[in-house]
Amino acid sequence: SQELEQSPQSLIVQEGKNLTINCTSSKTLYGLYWYKQKYGEGLIFLMMLQKGGEEKSHEKITAKLDEKKQQSSLHITASQPSHAGIYLCGADPRKWNAGGTSYGKLTFGQGTILTVHP
Amino acid sequence: SAVISQKPSRDICQRGTSLTIQCQVDSQVTMMFWYRQQPGQSLTLIATANQGSEATYESGFVIDKFPISRPNLTFSTLTVSNMSPEDSSIYLCSVAGTVVEAFFGQGTRLTVV
Numbered sequence: 001s002q003e004l005e006q007s008p009q010s011l012i013v014q015e016g017k018n019l020t021i022n023c024t025s026s027k028t029l030y031g032l033y034w035y036k037q038k039y040g041e042g043l044i045f046l047m048m049l050q051k052g053g054e055e056k057s058h059e060k061i062t063a064k065l066d067e068k069k070q071q072s073s074l075h076i077t078a079s080q081p082s083h084a085g086i087y088l089c090g091a092d093p094r095k096w097n098a099g100g101t102s103y104g105k106l107t108f109g110q111g112t113i114l115t116v117h118p
Numbered sequence: 119s120a121v122i123s124q125k126p127s128r129d130i131c132q133r134g135t136s137l138t139i140q141c142q143v144d145s146q147v148t149m150m151f152w153y154r155q156q157p158g159q160s161l162t163l164i165a166t167a168n169q170g171s172e173a174t175y176e177s178g179f180v181i182d183k184f185p186i187s188r189p190n191l192t193f194s195t196l197t198v199s200n201m202s203p204e205d206s207s208i209y210l211c212s213v214a215g216t217v218v219e220a221f222f223g224q225g226t227r228l229t230v231v
Contacts, residue, residue: 033220042210042224043161045119088160090220104149104214108160 003027004091006109013079014117021074021112023089029069031092033106036085043088046074079116086111120145120213124223131201131230138197139226141211146191149214152184155225156207164209167194201230 003026013019023032031050035043047056049065049072056063060077076083090106121144131137141150150167165186166174173186188194198205208225 035222040208040225040227042122042124043222045219045221048219090161092220104212104220105151105163105166106161106212106220107163110160 004089004107004109006087006089006112008112009110010113010115012115012117015080016078019076019079019114021087021089021114023072023074023109025070025091027070029065029072029091032063032065032069032072033090033092034063034072034074035088035090037088037111038085076114079114081116081118084114084116086113088112119219120147120221122211122213122221122223124211124226126226127224128227129229131228133202133230135201136197136199137201137228138195139209139211141194141196141223143192143213147213148191150188150194151212151214152186152194152196153210153212153222154207155210161210164196167196167211198228201228203230206230 005024007022011019033048034046036046037043047058047063049063052067052069054065062075065072072089074087088111089109092106123142125140129137152164153161154164155161163176164179164184167186167188169188169191183199185197196209206229208227210225211223212220214220
């Protein structure tokens with residue numbers, strides 16, 4: 001099975017600071033998803049990476065997948081209290097089918113709890 | 119993106135009873151999944167809800183405890199049967215998008231007393 005290790009497990013930063021969360025896989029990643037979860041709630045889809053070296057950004061959040069497709073990082077620039085929550089990486093352990101459609105059956109890391117102090 | 123509605127959003131149940139959680143999607147989707155998130159833990163896949171056939175369960179999860187229905191391409195239910203305090207968790211349904219995304223409902227927070 002695919003194991004995903006997230007680091008750090010928790011992170012406390014001052015508002016305005018930059019931060020990085022890492023997600024490392026024991027196997028090659030064929031699809032790497034980043035989600036944000038507010039305490040006790042559902043998951044908000046942030047980004048999905050497929051290709052080695054791929055990088056995507058949304059507002060102040062940037063996610064990268066390394067060339068070997070075994071490590072991804074999530075970087076938040078100028079953090080705000082609204083960024084606080086649990087960040088989860090998830091991986092689709094199966095290869096894309098011929099149509100390029102994700103099966104959506106994911107294995108998750110243990111999560112990173114982010115606290116941003118005003 | 120798909121919009122997923124889960125009901126109930128939370129419930130407190132007596133041990134030994136059962137709770138059925140509903141998941142409604144605003145568009146037809148091929149793949150629907152049910153996950154469990156125990157307190158302080160990450161998500162664990164319970165099963166894949168298959169339309170028109172029996173659900174496919176992951177190791178450690180059985181149909182008698184977590185019966186699942188999928189009557190059509192927009193709806194599924196998960197029942198947590200004969201509940202014990204160990205079943206206290208957040209239960210989430212998920213759907214696979216037509217491209218690459220995987221979306222989640224807002225979750226059902228279950229407390230068993």
